[in-house]
Amino acid sequence: VLYLDPTIVLINITDVSVNTDLARVRAENNFTHLAISSQAPYVQSGYGIVYYNPFDVNHTIVSGNKTYDYSVNDNDGQVYLNLSGKWNGSYGIYGPSYVFDGDGDYINVSYSQSLNFTKSGSVSVSAWFRMNEKGKKEVIVSRSAPYLFVNVSGNLSSNVTGKDCDSGLNVSAGVWHLGVASYNSTNVQTYMDDKIGANCYYGTSPAILDNDNPLTLGSDYQFKQLFNGSIDEVMIFNGSLNSTQVNNTYKNLSKRFEINGTQGFFRADMNVSSGVGGIQIRVDGDLVNYS
Numbered sequence: 001v002l003y004l005d006p007t008i009v010l011i012n013i014t015d016v017s018v019n020t021d022l023a024r025v026r027a028e029n030n031f032t033h034l035a036i037s038s039q040a041p042y043v044q045s046g047y048g049i050v051y052y053n054p055f056d057v058n059h060t061i062v063s064g065n066k067t068y069d070y071s072v073n074d075n076d077g078q079v080y081l082n083l084s085g086k087w088n089g090s091y092g093i094y095g096p097s098y099v100f101d102g103d104g105d106y107i108n109v110s111y112s113q114s115l116n117f118t119k120s121g122s123v124s125v126s127a128w129f130r131m132n133e134k135g136k137k138e139v140i141v142s143r144s145a146p147y148l149f150v151n152v153s154g155n156l157s158s159n160v161t162g163k164d165c166d167s168g169l170n171v172s173a174g175v176w177h178l179g180v181a182s183y184n185s186t187n188v189q190t191y192m193d194d195k196i197g198a199n200c201y202y203g204t205s206p207a208i209l210d211n212d213n214p215l216t217l218g219s220d221y222q223f224k225q226l227f228n229g230s231i232d233e234v235m236i237f238n239g240s241l242n243s244t245q246v247n248n249t250y251k252n253l254s255k256r257f258e259i260n261g262t263q264g265f266f267r268a269d270m271n272v273s274s275g276v277g278g279i280q281i282r283v284d285g286d287l288v289n290y291s
Contacts, residue, residue, distance in 0.1 A: 102228030167197030
């Protein structure tokens with residue numbers, strides 16, 4: 001967005017991904033961001049991150065109720081909001097988040113092979129969440145099973161192979177928590193904030209449940225067991241995170257993005273949104289620096 005003099009309030013680039021040269025920058029639909037870090041555990045080849053949604057940009061209106069996966073897999077989600085559910089630009093753990101009211105709100109991500117973890121035999125799910133109430137099962141992240149949820153007792157829990165693992169860590173309503181479940185092909189290790197929860201043994205190489213169910217945020221795969229609260233910074237890895245990596249995420253010591261990047265505009269057609277209407281402006285040779 002370019003801000004000009006008072007007679008022309010702002011100009012929007014129509015498509016930032018067309019005719020641009022990107023270095024350590026990734027283009028989505030109508031916005032760009034720094035590329036995800038190439039350092040472990042965020043590498044995007046082999047074992048690393050396969051889904052990352054920080055909810056930093058509001059697409060509820062501008063892009064047809066979509067929210068974007070920042071990874072190279074492009075597992076973008078369809079947003080369904082009802083009643084008081086909304087994107088909140090100042091209510092996340094880091095910037096914006098999605099607020100779900102527990103009544104028809106969820107994000108649906110279509111099935112993708114990049115979210116099939118039977119080959120790697122391991123998976124880790126991480127999300128920041130803030131509950132409005134406790135006393136019933138509420139799902140934070142789900143696909144073939146509720147990977148991360150809060151059970152009726154108010155404890156953070158996980159289910160990867162069809163069997164629940166209760167972390168024994170009780171969630172406080174109205175407080176932001178980091179929840180992580182890390183499965184290494186035999187055990188699920190749970191974490192909440194800087195605390196290590198239960199380690200549940202599932203036997204020798206139990207199969208990760210898999211089918212063509214979508215990835216859902218804020219509900220189970222049947223769009224039930226809806227979450228009432230806020231969700232931010234959802235990350236899924238096709239490997240098992242260790243306690244140091246989880247702790248670094250909690251303390252915001254984990255560098256999720258490249259440090260800097262550039263975007264060169266060889267041509268950008270822009271539309272004036274107010275002031276003098278209907279005018280197109282062409283910009284040539286601009287360079288935007290990101291850091």
